[in-house]
Amino acid sequence: MVNGDVETVDELPAAGRTFSQRVAERGERLEELEARLEVLAQHTDASTKAEKITAILMFAQNKANERGKVAVTPAEIRGCTGVSRRYAYDLVEAVAAGVDGVQVRESKQVRTGNGSEHKQKTLLIDCEGVRELNDAVDSYTTSNGGDGEV
Structure with missing residues (x-):
């Protein structure tokens, strides 16, 4: 499996799936923070x-x-x-x-x-x-x- 191509997350070992889940969670958190930053930027440019x-x-x-x-x-x-x-x-x-x-x-x-x-x-x-x-x-x-x- 190391040398082969991985098509889906299901083909990854458990650690890979955990890492993939954390990346997805961090991506969601980043989007939330960017939205908050945009709101704050609007207030500072009042x-x-x-x-x-x-x-x-x-x-x-x-x-x-x-x-x-x-x-x-x-x-x-x-x-x-x-x-x-x-x-x-x-x-x-x-x-x-x-x-x-x-x-x-x-x-x-x-x-x-x-x-x-x-x-x-x-x-x-x-x-x-x-x-x-x-x-x-x-x-x-x-x-x-x-x-x-x-």
Whole structure:
């Protein structure tokens, strides 16, 4: 069998069949990951304000895992939307004003055991309060005529 041609998987020894099955499983997993990557790429290339807000809320939901509330910094907003530093701060205000379950934590100095620490302005997103992500984004975009502008 080593020197002959193999026509079907059934002609392979058990190890060959196991290897073939693993290759097929990895191929399916690769397809799933490529599909997820495509969705993420669409969010990072967000062009309208509503798409940027959707990307921020999706980022928060992914970051939250099992926690109910998550903080999203302007730097993280820049990373998930591709906007400038200044516009990231504008989006902090826009998301807090336009989506229920989101508030702004203003920047402040906090005393620690070793001195003080600067906490930057951050979005606090209650992922359970924003339960239905699509509903939150839809209500944001449709309340303004669907154009996504505040």
